[in-house]
Amino acid sequence: MPFPGGLEATANGTLLFSIIAALVYLLIVKRPPSWRRTVVKALSTALLALLAAIEGGPALLVLALALGSLGDAFLANDGERAFLGGLTSFLAAHLAYVWLFWSAGYGAETLGAEIWRLAGTVLILGLAAVMMYMLLPTVGGDLRIPVGVYVGAIVLMGLTALTLDKPMVILGAAMFMASDTILASEKFLLAERSPHRRWTPYAVWTLYYAGQAAIALGFLS
Secondary structure, X not given: OOOOOHHHOXXXXXXXXXXXXXXXXXXXOOOOOOHHHHHXXXXXXXXXXXXHHHOOOOHHHHHHHHHHHHHHHHHOOOOHHXXXXXXXXXXXXXXXXXXXXXXXXXXXXXXXXXXXXXXXXXXXXXXXXHHHHHHOOOOOHHHHHHHHHHHHHHHHHHHHHOOOOOHXXXXXXXXXXXXXXXXXXXXXXXXXXXXXXXXXXXXXHHHHHHHHXXXXXXXXX
């Protein structure tokens, strides 16, 4: 277990229940919206926030995970209002991560200090440019500005993660970004009967939860 004390330790038990909730949601991810489905989805990330609080993690980490749990609750439901609620919650979560990563990182000059960080920077900016080019023609007029702002927040989150000396956090941020990219493609780019919709919900959830857990454990370990 990642924390001292074995399974009897509160931190390890909290992490285990979080993982169980995430696995349960993975099994029911394609079921119709319901309050049970919403609770299971939100609980998985809420327990990560609780874990960060128990272990004395940074307040911004607790806040970002709590906002992620709120976003999960919104996105467990259908409709534009739920989508906007989720978008707003995750926008705030990304900004909390940006603040946390920037505070714990080594500054913007780090992005050009090593070839892998520079390559990551180019990849993030290139992917964001491609996604904006593909998304803007398909997104409704009312959503263009919110989606554009959200993409900008994701980019900042990824770039500030690259300034850290925490490989697990960087990996977690990359998985979080990959999850958001697949989710945006699923919502705005894939045809309603596309065969890719068979696997995208599973990929989105797996990458998202693994990313959040990696970020949390990267700061707590």
